[in-house]
Amino acid sequence: MTRDPQWTIALPVGEDGMIGRVCPSCDQYFRLKPGTGLPTRVCNCPYCGFQGDSSEFTTPEQWEYARSVALRKAQDWIGKEIKRRFGPLSRRTRNSFIKLQVNYKPSHIPIRYYKEDELQTVIVCEECGLEFAVFDVFSRCPDCTRMTAMAMFANSLKHVRKHLALRLRIPAEDTEYLAEHLASTLSRLVAAFGALGKKLRHEFKDLLPDRPRNLFQNLDALDDVIQQLLGLHLRDLLKAGEYEKAYLLFQVRHLWEHNFGEIDDDFIRKTGCDPALLRTKYVVDPDDIQSGIDIIETLGKELYSQLSELKRPGVSA
Numbered sequence: 616m617t618r619d620p621q622w623t624i625a626l627p628v629g630e631d632g633m634i635g636r637v638c639p640s641c642d643q644y645f646r647l648k649p650g651t652g653l654p655t656r657v658c659n660c661p662y663c664g665f666q667g668d669s670s671e672f673t674t675p676e677q678w679e680y681a682r683s684v685a686l687r688k689a690q691d692w693i694g695k696e697i698k699r700r701f702g703p704l705s706r707r708t709r710n711s712f713i714k715l716q717v718n719y720k721p722s723h724i725p726i727r728y729y730k731e732d733e734l735q736t737v738i739v740c741e742e743c744g745l746e747f748a749v750f751d752v753f754s755r756c757p758d759c760t761r762m763t764a765m766a767m768f769a770n771s772l773k774h775v776r777k778h779l780a781l782r783l784r785i786p787a788e789d790t791e792y793l794a795e796h797l798a799s800t801l802s803r804l805v806a807a808f809g810a811l812g813k814k815l816r817h818e819f820k821d822l823l824p825d826r827p828r829n830l831f832q833n834l835d836a837l838d839d840v841i842q843q844l845l846g847l848h849l850r851d852l853l854k855a856g857e858y859e860k861a862y863l864l865f866q867v868r869h870l871w872e873h874n875f876g877e878i879d880d881d882f883i884r885k886t887g888c889d890p891a892l893l894r895t896k897y898v899v900d901p902d903d904i905q906s907g908i909d910i911i912e913t914l915g916k917e918l919y920s921q922l923s924e925l926k927r928p929g930v931s932a
């Protein structure tokens with residue numbers, strides 16, 4: 616008796632060397648490049664964090680493909696087995712009165728080839744080197760679960776929002792303390808964007824320059840870089856009027872960081888603020904910070920997708 620045959624079926628990879636995966640828990644799609652990352656059979660969903668054996672992440676199309684390949688292999692195997700077992704019998708009975716013959720005619724089994732969905736955001740994990748592609752930039756590495764730069768950014772913006780909400784605990788009559796608190800919320804917002812800049816500089820070394828050091832905290836410098844790189848301005852990545860709002864907040868943060876919040880000539884020149892307000896304190900409106908956080912979040916996302924687009928193979932920078 617022969618043992619049950621077993622076959623390992625390799626899934627075909629796309630042109631970019633990646634195979635598709637679908638999370639059994641949240642049903643969302645991503646791709647990864649086999650051979651990069653960690654030597655592990657465990658896979659983590661980059662979106663919801665579900666952890667399981669990598670076979671659990673097989674897509675329905677991949678199952679169909681694997682099934683068709685396996686059926687074909689099984690058919691070949693059955694054909695060979697029949698020849699092996701019944702061949703001698705038909706040879707032995709060749710001159711007998713009763714002739715025994717077993718015929719086996721395999722039917723045609725089409726191989727169910729499939730095409731993987733395109734995903735624009737390709738990420739190389741800083742930690743383990745896994746190359747993977749996702750549709751949501753706020754995700755984690757499927758191998759080592761480290762957060763992507765965008766996930767870290769989203770996380771720190773969450774903290775900025777919490778910090779903004781804490782203002783409600785400050786008594787209204789404590790105006791000075793409230794103004795300081797709002798300024799520090801603003802400072803956190805600018806710092807979050809600056810930290811994203813550092814990560815993106817690492818991820819897009821070939822695209823973003825090393826200087827100035829705090830590129831993402833200096834919107835004028837960032838705008839120059841983006842203009843050279845993409846031929847468009849930061850304001851083009853946002854809705855009308857949004858960039859101006861964010862720009863003003865960055866300047867206000869600068870005032871609080873370096874001038875105790877007092878309006879100076881430089882601020883008036885850059886923002887077109889009323890010169891009569893010179894040397895008065897600029898008190899930030901919490902609603903402006905609230906919408907500023909959303910604007911900066913969008914700006915970060917847009918910059919990320921533009922840079923990813925430039926980095927994709929076949930697109931020249």
Ligand SMILES: [Zn+2]
Nearest residue numbers: 638641660663
């Ligand atoms: Zn999931």
Ligand SMILES: [Zn+2]
Nearest residue numbers: 740743756759
């Ligand atoms: Zn990783």
